[in-house]
Amino acid sequence: MRETAKAMPGRKTIFGGAVRTGRPVVTLTMMAICAVAFALDWAIPGGFVFQNFAYAPFTTATEPWRMITSAFLHSTNITHIAFNMYALWILGNALEPAFGRARFLSIYLVSAFAGSVGVLLLSPVDTVVVGASGAVFGLFGALFVVQKKRGGDLRQIVVLLLINAALGFFIPNIAWQAHLGGLIAGSLCAVAVAYAPARNRNAVQWGAMAAIVLVLVGLTLYKVSTFPAFLIG
Incomplete structure (x- = not known):
């Protein structure tokens, strides 16, 4: 019999999300979207998917949705998507049940957005990026926060973070x-969720994550304001 995710009425995770049995639905959905986008990128000629949904800083003012859509695309090298999906599967299985679907999805998407903001602020304007690694690194940061909150062993997470961070430079x-x-964004969101006081927990969690998004939007608008007029359109 197929195992399906079911909510358990009245029961909450330690971070306030609804307790659900079964498979991590959000994690699987994100993986499925990435897989479909990867297949479409191969199937549709002329690089249509890449040309319309990848992100580069110069597209920010005219096509801001690319800051999110690029996180669901990957290069045609199978190892790129394979590594990110493996990491997402491992991290999602650990974090989605702990946070609950809504909080987990929010952290994932905010991290993806923040990854594009990082590129916008720190990369040349014509740098083109695709991949879920910004969101995945956000989940790494979230896992560190969760382990810290639970009093778990942090050494393995730190080693993994350092190795993966070093790869980006070499x-x-x-x-x-x-x-x-x-x-950074994933860690901050996780801090907001994990350390929110029991009283008014939902308001603190969602308010803090909304504030993080507003900061990211503000940084985006500031950087775009420095662009030459021909890039703004």
């Missing part, structure tokens, strides 16, 4: 700027 065509942006 292997060409890896956007360490996206990794940094995602890591």
